[in-house]
Amino acid sequence: MGLLVNGIWQDQWYDTESTGGRFVRQDSQFRHWITPNGSPGPSGNAGFKAEAGRYHLYVSLACPWAHRALIFRKLKGLEGMIDVSVVHWLMREKGWTFAPGPGVVPDPLFKAEYLYQIYTQANAQYSGRVTVPILWDKETQTIVNNESSEIIRIFNSAFDGLGAKPGDYYPEALRAEINALNDRIYHTINNGVYKCGFATTQTAYEEAIAPLFESLDWLEGILQDHRYLTGEQITEADWRLFTTLIRFDAVYVGHFKCNLRRIQDYPNLRLYLRDLYQQPGIAETVNFQHIKGHYYESHLTINPTGIVPMGPALDLLIS
Numbered sequence: 001m002g003l004l005v006n007g008i009w010q011d012q013w014y015d016t017e018s019t020g021g022r023f024v025r026q027d028s029q030f031r032h033w034i035t036p037n038g039s040p041g042p043s044g045n046a047g048f049k050a051e052a053g054r055y056h057l058y059v060s061l062a063c064p065w066a067h068r069a070l071i072f073r074k075l076k077g078l079e080g081m082i083d084v085s086v087v088h089w090l091m092r093e094k095g096w097t098f099a100p101g102p103g104v105v106p107d108p109l110f111k112a113e114y115l116y117q118i119y120t121q122a123n124a125q126y127s128g129r130v131t132v133p134i135l136w137d138k139e140t141q142t143i144v145n146n147e148s149s150e151i152i153r154i155f156n157s158a159f160d161g162l163g164a165k166p167g168d169y170y171p172e173a174l175r176a177e178i179n180a181l182n183d184r185i186y187h188t189i190n191n192g193v194y195k196c197g198f199a200t201t202q203t204a205y206e207e208a209i210a211p212l213f214e215s216l217d218w219l220e221g222i223l224q225d226h227r228y229l230t231g232e233q234i235t236e237a238d239w240r241l242f243t244t245l246i247r248f249d250a251v252y253v254g255h256f257k258c259n260l261r262r263i264q265d266y267p268n269l270r271l272y273l274r275d276l277y278q279q280p281g282i283a284e285t286v287n288f289q290h291i292k293g294h295y296y297e298s299h300l301t302i303n304p305t306g307i308v309p310m311g312p313a314l315d316l317l318i319s
């Protein structure tokens, strides 16, 4: 685990000393948008026009943020337009790597050994964390965007004129509701599990675990009345939640100490998770070897032996 400082890799665990033991996530730095005609999006520069074959996606199958991007690539049928590279699940002193392993897809563009080389290709002086997902532009030779919440919005509509599959997961009429759901779910659940797991003081951990389970209880209530978070239609809010829920019982309960309840203990959330998992194409984006291997083998400050637990047995396929 580490980061780049002026383009130089440094092996360094998250600094929680200056924040009272709290994990604070850094903002993503590349924020351009791909649009149908290359006009500017909500942030960043213009010039990134939707074109088949122009962009490349770097992901980890372990990572919930990268998983969002993979899901949207699948939902929108973009596999033929946007190629993907997959890093190894083990993230140690050199960060994410392309070391050979099951499910790893090497980097065809630069034959990179380490993911940080993609960041230094974009900016030789880059300072910051080296995270997945990354959306790369082969034409201008830079990172378009490394913020998953924006990559999924790009995938949702930018390629529609080029034959992407129909489907709008951020419909105009539901935007306010989706934004409100996303906001609470991001802070207390998506990032909440990391705040629990990477906390280095009891206070920081307890500050995060209470809102995490309050939010899960709140969602359990919402799902009492409808099938998906905003009603009968699956939206972006569901997929953003899904990538955390699918990792919850397998990793976050044990490894990140999010163990007040399991998703299996929530009757509605449990069925909802299974419903989303069984949507066409989704199961093939889920790789528990990468997920469990990554967290348990990479975070040796949390799990010094690197042993990966066998369980739990999940019943995601039962209808």
Ligand SMILES: N[C@@H](CCC(=O)N[C@@H](CS)C(=O)NCC(=O)O)C(=O)O
Binding pocket: 001, 002, 003, 027, 028, 060, 062, 063, 064, 065, 066, 095, 129, 130, 131, 132, 133, 146, 147, 148, 149
């Ligand atoms: N805000 C980013 C967060 C991405 C992120 O933190 N990815 C993790 C993997 S789950 C990562 O690559 N971490 C490496 C690091 O922090 O050094 C997004 O949503 O795209």
